Amino acid sequence: MSSDSIKAYDLPERVRRYDADMDVMHPLRWKMIAVALEVLPFSRSTDLRILDLGIGTGVFAQQLLKEFPSAQVLGVDGSEAILEIATARLSRYSNRLRLEAHDFRKLPRGLLDESTLDLAVSSYALHHLNKDEKSDVVRQVVGALKTGGWFVNADIVIAESPCIENRFQDLRVKGIVARAEGDERFRDEPVTRQYLDDMEKKEQDQPQRLAVDLQIFREAGLDAEVFWREYREVVVGGPKRA
Numbered sequence: 001m002s003s004d005s006i007k008a009y010d011l012p013e014r015v016r017r018y019d020a021d022m023d024v025m026h027p028l029r030w031k032m033i034a035v036a037l038e039v040l041p042f043s044r045s046t047d048l049r050i051l052d053l054g055i056g057t058g059v060f061a062q063q064l065l066k067e068f069p070s071a072q073v074l075g076v077d078g079s080e081a082i083l084e085i086a087t088a089r090l091s092r093y094s095n096r097l098r099l100e101a102h103d104f105r106k107l108p109r110g111l112l113d114e115s116t117l118d119l120a121v122s123s124y125a126l127h128h129l130n131k132d133e134k135s136d137v138v139r140q141v142v143g144a145l146k147t148g149g150w151f152v153n154a155d156i157v158i159a160e161s162p163c164i165e166n167r168f169q170d171l172r173v174k175g176i177v178a179r180a181e182g183d184e185r186f187r188d189e190p191v192t193r194q195y196l197d198d199m200e201k202k203e204q205d206q207p208q209r210l211a212v213d214l215q216i217f218r219e220a221g222l223d224a225e226v227f228w229r230e231y232r233e234v235v236v237g238g239p240k241r242a
């Protein structure tokens, strides 16, 4: 896999502490997954075909597999190391789960058949792509949804105004320092800021403005809306238009 955003997650040490780090850096991840689940209009007994794009350690997929006991989940991620963690986490669901290692930007032909998916989800993964790459993969995913099938994305965005973005970033850093008791990487605000800058560079973070993400989803064929937002974290998506 060639992408730097994949290499950054293909390190055993990074993925071993990934979930603990997410609780420090993105404690709202659980809330966002809960909102995504709540908004879905499917009956709990439907045998859904679901894609989790950038499944990571499998936290979102775990909730889906629990909530929809007849669903089948395909989890795609570029990092083999993180897929090992997902395999272990989701072992009790192995008969309803398929995990595949692919770069989002080069998904193999035939992985996503036209109009076969009921639901696609993604969390904290698509901001690793630039706008064009994100548009391409979203188009492929929406193409693979049945009409009326849903795509829900939980991710980060940047503010419209640099002044507000600076304020979001200040709040972000303060929150991390307050939550990260005893972790030297986050011992004060300047050290934390530097750590985040280095990490985002390594992982090729390139979040877009919310308006851009909505445009990408709508142009791909979704009736996309914002379901939830707190500062720089959002849950957006909706059903595929007829």
Ligand SMILES: C[S@@+](CC[C@H](N)C(=O)[O-])C[C@H]1O[C@@H](n2cnc3c(N)ncnc32)[C@H](O)[C@@H]1O
Pocket (backbone or CB within 6 Å): 003, 005, 006, 009, 010, 022, 029, 053, 054, 055, 056, 057, 058, 059, 060, 076, 077, 078, 079, 082, 102, 103, 104, 105, 122, 123, 124, 125, 128
């Ligand atoms: C921040 S993690 C999010 C994981 C999980 N969805 C979550 O909510 O915790 C981003 C994930 O996207 C994957 N990723 C980043 N760029 C990718 C790419 N170009 N192709 C495939 N996977 C990619 C990484 O390997 C990583 O597992």
